[in-house]
Every structure is written in C-alpha cells, then in structure tokens.
Amino acid sequence: MAAIEHCRLCAQPLFARPLLVQDDMPAAAQGLPTAEGLDADRGVRLALRQCGGCGLAQLDAEPVPYWRDVIRAAGISPEMRDFRLRQFRAWLDGHGLAGRKVLEVGCGRGEYLSLLAEAGADAHGVEHLEASVDACSAAGLSVERGFVDGPETRLAAGPFDGFMILNFLEHIPTAHLTLQGIAANLADGAVGMVEVPNFDMIVDKGLFAEFIPDHLFYFTEGTLRRLLEANGFEVLDCRAEWHDYVLSAIVRKRAPQDLSGLIGCEAALRASFDDFLGRFEPGRVAIWGAGHQALALISLMGIADRVRYVLDSAPFKQGRYTPATHLPIVAPERLLDGEVDAVIVLAASYSAEVVRQIQARHGERFAIARLDDNRLQTVSPEARPC
Template sequence: MKRCIACGAPLSAEPLLTIENMPAAAQHLPRPEDAATERGVTLRLCACTGCGLTQLDTEPVSYYRDVIRSGGYSETMDKLRRAQYDAWIPAFHLEGKKILEAGCGQGEFLSILAAYPVKAYGMEHFHELVVKAREKGLTVAEEYPEREDQVFENGPFDAFTSFNFLEHQPDPAAYLRAIANNLTAGGAGLVTVPSFEYILEENSFYEFIPDHLSYFTEDSLSSLLNRCGFDVLKKERVNRDTISVWIKKKARPDVSGLIEKQKSIARDITGLVNEAAARGKVAIWGASHQGFSIAASLGLGDKICYIIDSAPFKQGHIAPSSHIPIVSPDAAAADPATCILIVAPGYTEEIAARICEKFPAGTEIWTLRSDVPERLTDRREA
C-alpha cells in the first residue's frame, strides 16, 4: 500500500487523476540523439487519507535536492522577492539577524536578501551552483536538509526562507524538521509553494510534473508545517499561482510552574503524611490517576495503609507503582485510619460526608483544594 510522503497514512485506493505520456522531468532535458529512447511517463495523482495532501504516486526525480531556477532571472521574481523581504524582515525584527535560504541555487534570491541589513546565508546541494554562488561573494554551504539530527554549517539561524522547493521533497516532514532544529527559539520562516487551489481553479492539468511530488492547498501546507514544529501566522496567494506563508518556530511549553508546583506539593503532602503517620494510620480516598500519581511520585507506599474507592472493579487491586492496597469504604471503616486525604476532584464534599458517617469522630479529613492541602471540619465537631 502506498503511503503519504508527509504523514505516512495510506493513500487513496484509486488515483484522483491519471495522465499518460507526461514529461519525465522538467530539467536535464533530452538531446536530439535521445529521441529514439526517451519516453513519457504516466502520472497518478493521489490523496492522503490522513492529512489530505494531494501528491503524485511516483519516485522523485534524481535531482530533487538541487535548485535549478530559471525564474530567478525574471524581473517579476525580483520585484516579488523584494516586496516579500520588505514586509517580512521588519515584521519579525530580523535586522542584523542570521537568515538561511534553504535551497538557494546559485544565489539568485540570496543576492537580493544580502542587500538588506541582515546576515544572509545559503544552502545548496548542487556543487556547481554552490561554486557560482560563492563567486558572487555569497556565503553558501554545500548541504541539503534531510535529517532531523542534522547540524547545519553556519547555524543556528534566526530565520529561513524556502522558495518553491518543498514540493520537490520525497520527505517534506524531515526537510522541515531538519530546518526547525537549526533555528533559534522563535525562529521565523518565509515559505512558498505552488498552489493546488490555483490548478483546480484553472483546471490546468499541464501543471503536473514529476519534479513536483506534493500539491499543496493552504490547509494541507498549514497542517504539515504545524506537525513539523511551526505556527502559521500569515497565508496569502502571490503571483496568482503561489502560496506564501509566514511561520514561526513553536515555543516549547513553559513547565516552570509545574516544576515549582511539584516541589510545593511534595513538600506539603509529605509533611502532612509524616506528621499524621506519627499519630496513627493514614489513608487516601480516591483510586484515581491523581491519587496514584501522588502516592507513587512522593514515595508514600510505606506510609499509606490503603486507598479507599467506591468502585467495585478497583477494590482488591493495588495502586500502580506504589502498590498500596485499594479497599472499599466498608472495609476501611472496619479498620479505620485516623487521617484520610481526599484526592478525588469534584467529589470532595460527598466523600467528606461519608467519612463523617462511617468513620469515628475525630478522624482527620484533608483534601487537595487548588493543590494545597486543606483540613476539612468534621461536621460532628462543628
């Protein structure tokens, strides 16, 4: 079964479209003497059943790592890139920052970028193009982003650009993740790809070519970028047939609050249990994941006599990791603890009432409310 090059889900069982006798490649053109043996190919356009990316069911061309760019010589592309840089660079405060063009060819667009107040770097796989770019005075590394653990020359970078190159990649997710892993925190991106919406609007079957494996809509492009560690901040259609997006590397979740809360709960609960255990037996009410986690992570297995829970299917078992026995309320009442810590959010008042009903007067009742241990008043004492 053929699978999606972007997410690995199965492709549709039947192609969306099959076109015979199409050009086998857009570059490295055959010569007149090749006419006797050169043949067209059959292209099958398929849809991913998972992420929805439309793609060709074919092998990539041999030169998919190389950027062979004829449009870079046009006045139209020159004006478009300058307009994009004019807006993108100040929007992300990239003045003086390091910007990488992934797949820069011989530096057609990189030369334009280098005229801005930024530190411009390029990356190109095709050796001859690297040489030409360097002859222009550009800083270009001879490499290609294809492994997530890859460390780029001249990196890390504060931002990157990728102009109509992503659609060529047989593993676009690895390409993007390799770049993301070589960006600084919050690194920005400017990415363009041909628009599949445009092809559908114009019904232009002649746009399909084996060089382009992926046919992105704004949604499928955004989905891929999101899965590869980027937030999509802006999407637009440029030059009629091209999707342009501004992206930003996703920030790692800030778990400092969790770390501090873990420390405070550990301190408070451990202190409470140790003090109560010195006076008698201590129990937990609530065989939930919260109760299990607190008992296990705080090492309370030898300090808690049992965990009480009303669910019959939990009774008679032991808590994961801490191995504290789980008992019914009636069994606990027959051998009562002197201190009970309620760890069952949403049921605290109901459980406290049952403790007052079934357990001896003077039983200490504690609960975790807002993650702070709080002693509840025994109604029989009030």
C-alpha cells in the same frame, strides 16, 4: 517509472483511483532534448493521487533525477525583484531578523539569497548543484554545497535564526525529512518562510497544464499546514501570494511545552500535604480513594510512610495494595477500628460526596481534608473523639 501506493510523507495508503491522469506528458522540465536525442525522447504518464491520511495530492511516479538541484531558467524580473525585496524586508523586520543569520535552502545561483542580504539579513545558503555554488561564491555569497537530507544533517554556519525554502519543497520526495533537518539546524525560536505552488489556485482556475514530473507534491493550505506542523514547526500564518500562484507560510520552530507551572503546582501541593499531615502522628492518617490520581499523589507527595491505609468502597480493590507505595487498600468500615485520626479524601469528582458520607456516619470523629483546585483544603480541622 514505477508507481507508488503509499504517501511519501506520511506513509498512509493513497486512494486507489487517481484524481487525474495525463498521458504523453514531457518527462522533465529540465534537460530539453536536442535534435540528436529526439528518437529516444518519449512522453510519460502522469497520475495524480491523493493520500487517504494526510490528504496531500502527489504524483505516483519516481522523482526526476536532478530533484536536488535548483535550476531557475532565467533571472528574476524587475516586478518579482521588487516584490521579493519588500517581502523579505517585512519578514525580517517583523521577526527581529535584521542582521541575524538566515538560511536559504536550495538557493540556486543566489538570485534570492542576494536579495535576502540586501534586505538586511546575514544571509547564508545551501545548494546541491556545484555550478550554482560556484556562481554564488563568485558573487561573494555565503553558500555551502550540500543538501538537507534529514535531521542528522549539520550545516557549517548553523544554527540559524531564520530560514526560507522557496518553491523547492514540492520537488523533494523526502520533504518531511528535509523539514526535520532544517529544524535541527535552527536556533530556538527561529522563524521561517516556506513557499510552494498553490494547488487551490490551480483547481479554482482550471489550470490543468500545471502538472509536471518535477513537482511531486501539490499543496493546498491545509496539506501544507499539516506537513509543517508534523515536522517541527508551528504555522504562524499562511496565505496566497504573487497573484495567488504561491502559498507562503510563516513558521516558527516548535519549542518543547513549558511545564514549569505543573512543577510549581506539585511543590505547592506537597507543602499543603506536609502541613496537614504534620498535625498528626505518623500512621494516624488514612487516604480515601484508590483511583489513578490518588495512587499517583501518594507516590509523588512522598507520604506513604505517614499513612496507615487507603480506603475505597470498590470491593474489587479491597485486600489489594497500592502500586509502588504498597499501602493496604481496605473497606470504609475500617474507620470504626480507631486506628486513624484524620482522612484525606482523594476521590476526584466524588470527593464532596465522600466527605458528606464520613461526616454523616462519624460526625466530627475525624479531621478531614480534600483535594480542591490542586490544593488540600481542610474541611474538619480537628479530630474529636466520641
């Protein structure tokens, strides 16, 4: 098996020195050799490496050939059944998912999918292994054969209001793409349950025999959170479950940030500019300040045709023009020429100081307004010619 040198999920380099090396290990947890196959069976070397970027511990070898197929060796125990049923019901009730469409990714033969339906969900599954899909169909479960390869994957029963992927993500070499694909098949605001083996517990309890080629990734709470947050989800909760063997994360599909408040602020400020500029003839108002905020506001407020020029005390800006709006940038002494009756001060943290300078040099010659808390505040209400 060829070693890899970069993280499968974030592409940053792995630390050169392995965290752990185990030799002559079983080559796979499935497909045990028969008597006829013993001569061909060979142990393999497992090297656990860590990403220097995201911190994720991972095997540096190729995945087992059946990594898309969920194979549970035996039916779930009565204790596990009771735990899952209580867990699923609490999750469904806590997020308003009872009666709504919930997807299990990698549902196997439907062991958990049937419990999800019993707990009250409109349960659907996706599974790659044909025999497992047939078993689900025979049990009356809604299952699509396939695999969530990436964000381009579309499932027939989607979009879903919730999803779960239980002890499967650690098998998937392109787990980041699978998470993106899950997100692409979810309704807005959908929530999910993501569970993986708990690497923190493995380390804390010294469980050195827990490493198998089937599990490419070994997640701590931190690395699981980082993976989920980098691929379309907010993590609402993450905790150890089932005797600490499992990390269980509750996530929500990330929504675009709502910037309607900014749009409202822009509209309010535009009205404030219109009110002040409306008191003067077009071209009888100057702007003080050629910083990035002032330049943006001149454009966003649509006021260039009502402004004579822009004042700025920085010599390297004088003689130039404002980008996009093409107003001349001039020295503060230009105020002595009598071309304007008002000054709007847009000098950011220097605005109060600039107002004092104008008043000290020109008295009440100019009406003055300044930007304060995203509103244009009138400092001197009227121009009073000397």
